[in-house]
Amino acid sequence: MNKPTELYSLIKSLTQAEKRYIKIQASLQVKGDKKNYIALFDAIDNAKDYDESRLLKDYPNASFSKHFRFAKHYLYNLILRNLRNYNYNNNIEIELYNTLIDLRILFNKGLYNKCIKTTQKAFATALKYEYYEVCNILCRWERRIIGITNKRNEESSKRIHLLTGEFATRLKNLSRLRFIEDETAWKSNKIGEPRTDQELAWVSELADDEVLESTELDSFYEKEFYFFLKSKFAFFRKDIKDYYHWSLKSCELWDEYPHMIQQNNTKYIVCLSKLISATMILKDSKYEEYLLKMEGLLSSKLISKHNHIYVENYVLRFKLIDSAERLHFEESDQLIDAVKAHLTKHLPRIKAIDVLALRINVAKLSFYKGDYKNSIDWLNAIINQHISDIRNDILSFSEVLLIVNHYELENYQLINGIIKSKIDRLKKLEKLHKFERVLLNSFRKELPKVFTKKELLKMFQDLNERILQECSAQEIYEINQFFELNTWVKSKVEQRPFITMLKEKKKG
16 A cells, blocks of 8 residues: 555545535536546545555556546646635635735736725724734735825825734734744643653743733733633643633633634634643533533534544543543443544544543553453553654653553563563653652562562562652652552552552542
């Protein structure tokens, strides 16, 4: 199988309505052999995977086979051209930039009065949706048109000057806010939650940026970025109440501007997910209400079909977390099957970080319910995921949980091999808590010496004492946010089932 081309990926991303529109328009627009490009379109659309040599073998007499490279290039541009027309009234950004093309055509034709009307209408739309870059271009067009028609005066010149100055300030603020968001996004996707002094200093530096102290952030997107970043920094500080406060303000802002949700589904979904996360951590009664709101987006006209996958990711993730937190395993098998089906169907279109989140939560849930082999399978899928796609903290946690799973299956020889091959790499990541280091060192040094149940009990008693001596209460709390490792160690000391002790802890 060949690597999918841009044409194959583009055709596979189309909805049925888009396909129908493109084929109708192609039959009207294409000169010469119209069926040639439609036949190529159908051939690629019907293929389960992309294999160019097989495609040409299956259609040896087709016209497109004789000039395949040219046919692919032509069809690709034909699809894009028709998608622009198809989405003309479905996407404000496309509509605005098409209007700029219309303005150029009208101007070249000397239809200046129509240019003015078009500019005014487009300006109102661009301002409503805060496309300040387009507003600036429209101001330049207005200045040019009133100049050529001799309608320029002091009032109009002053108004255009003030507007362009205001838009420049807005764009400067938004540029800085986007930079801060991008910095926090790519670093947190890689390192996870900040732990080291260097990482915490980086968070503090970004949180103290002067743009976040500005009192002039009053446009929708300026406020949205401000609330979003405040919530993120609160989460990094582990101030969950403040995290909830800013997440709620962010969602309330979006709810006031439904037309903005329609234009930026993804950001709204992320903001709502943060609110759900905060209520879950705080054990707030509104958790279920917000989760239902997320599920309701699947039937909302505000959300694009493409982003349904994004919504489903979050719904499945929160249900996995909730099932593990509440220790409700009655429907866990159906939930895990739903995750498998979701990943099988949509894996190429799901971001690596979202795949990672689903896999780690299935592994954790499987361990809690005593299905250690299934937990190991999901953990191996994480560890075998491309290294650049894996958050360092989750990789560290996955390695530790893998060892714990093998311990429960009494694969003691495997444990020693895993620790030897992994511990150096985990240390290099500088993401191991003291707790994790103490546990891994104990397993590496003491487990090979254990031959009786009494010696095993002594090993865990010593391990528990070292944890209490060397780890702070905060460090124990942090590791337990991922997985109740501390409770697991205590269950071995007290020789009681882990799940029983976990239930008692959660009740208490």
